[in-house]
Amino acid sequence: xxxxxxxxxxxxxxxxxxxxxxxxxxxxxxxxxxxxxxxxxxxxxxxxxxxxxxxxxxxxxxxxxxxxxxxxxxxxxxxxxxxxxxxxxxxxxxxxxxxxxxxxxxxxxxxxxxxxxxxxxxxxxxxxxxxxxxxxx
Amino acid sequence: xxxxxxxxxxxxxxxxxxxxxxxxxxxxxxxxxxxxxxxxxxxxxxxxxxxxxxxxxxxxxxxxxxxxxxxxxxxxxxxxxxxxxxxxxxxxxxxxxxxxxxxxxxxxxxxxxxxxxxxxxxxxxxxxxxxxxxxxx
DNA sequence: ATGAACCTTGGAGTATAGTCTAGTGTCAAG
DNA sequence: CTTGACACTAGACTATACTCCAAGGTTCAT
Numbered sequence: 001x002x003x004x005x006x007x008x009x010x011x012x013x014x015x016x017x018x019x020x021x022x023x024x025x026x027x028x029x030x031x032x033x034x035x036x037x038x039x040x041x042x043x044x045x046x047x048x049x050x051x052x053x054x055x056x057x058x059x060x061x062x063x064x065x066x067x068x069x070x071x072x073x074x075x076x077x078x079x080x081x082x083x084x085x086x087x088x089x090x091x092x093x094x095x096x097x098x099x100x101x102x103x104x105x106x107x108x109x110x111x112x113x114x115x116x117x118x119x120x121x122x123x124x125x126x127x128x129x130x131x132x133x134x135x136x137x
Numbered sequence: 138x139x140x141x142x143x144x145x146x147x148x149x150x151x152x153x154x155x156x157x158x159x160x161x162x163x164x165x166x167x168x169x170x171x172x173x174x175x176x177x178x179x180x181x182x183x184x185x186x187x188x189x190x191x192x193x194x195x196x197x198x199x200x201x202x203x204x205x206x207x208x209x210x211x212x213x214x215x216x217x218x219x220x221x222x223x224x225x226x227x228x229x230x231x232x233x234x235x236x237x238x239x240x241x242x243x244x245x246x247x248x249x250x251x252x253x254x255x256x257x258x259x260x261x262x263x264x265x266x267x268x269x270x271x272x273x274x
Numbered sequence: 275a276t277g278a279a280c281c282t283t284g285g286a287g288t289a290t291a292g293t294c295t296a297g298t299g300t301c302a303a304g
Numbered sequence: 305c306t307t308g309a310c311a312c313t314a315g316a317c318t319a320t321a322c323t324c325c326a327a328g329g330t331t332c333a334t
Contacts, residue, residue: 005309015311024291047264070263097241107226111223125207130183140280173281287322288322290321294315298311
């Protein structure tokens with residue numbers, strides 16, 4: 001069982017952020033101590049990690065909330081709903097993957113462009129690099 | 138030359154957003170008409186597209202501003218600075234790629250988990266799916 | 275020559291995601 | 305038995321990224 005400061009330390013967020021996430025339903029301590037201190041389980045480190053990863057790749061807290069709420073039950077009905085929701089998210093994740101790859105390529109083109117690189121100094125802005133994505137990977 | 142509404146329509150943002158981006162140095166119309174109307178060049182569609190892509194994968198407007206400002210000149214000095222900056226961005230982009238791939242896999246695991254899928258119904262939440270990334274791709 | 279549909283500016287308002295402060299309580303070490 | 309590091313709540317404040325509004329000017333088709 002971890003106190004809020006311990007979880008915060010391990011997950012590299014502030015205590016305030018954890019309380020904020022709790023207020024918004026993203027994470028709830030397993031239970032409270034006599035004194036009312038939040039007590040988290042070890043697996044909550046993973047949960048916070050997921051929240052941070054998902055946030056970093058562009059999901060909002062409310063989307064992350066939905067993802068964390070998902071529970072595929074045996075109930076066929078809810079299962080179909082979950083599948084639809086998840087498949088929609090996979091679609092946006094794929095779009096994001098494509099876009100981030102595109103940006104990565106442009107950055108690499110830009111990085112190779114000058115400074116004694118092999119490229120002629122024509123790709124001199126990110127927009128020019130974006131327009132011309134051929135050989136670099 | 139495009140008026141603000143035309144650019145907004147093509148780039149699928151609001152006029153207000155374009156004015157907001159201008160205020161923050163992300164995009165400036167080529168020039169103004171006699172009446173003071175903003176007139177954009179065709180290439181500004183691409184510029185707005187870049188802003189939106191970069192935003193979607195988690196860059197802030199101020200980072201995007203920096204990316205757009207980058208100009209690899211022949212000057213060796215500034216060139217090294219640019220390379221450093223760009224290489225740092227490539228590092229974060231790679232991290233983001235890894236994280237988004239991880240999330241994608243979990244979503245796929247989750248999607249396959251039930252509903253007559255081949256997986257047993259053990260992967261029933263995103264966190265369980267995250268923990269167990271083996272065969273799916 | 276007038277009305278709709280556009281454009282201008284400045285400034286206020288909103289949503290999201292924290293971050294900080296105040297006032298108070300808890301706990302472990304010296 | 306007190307001091308320092310931590311915890312609690314409620315609420316105010318901040319940054320980012322828009323979004324809307326008011327009051328007015330422009331363009332153009334009818």
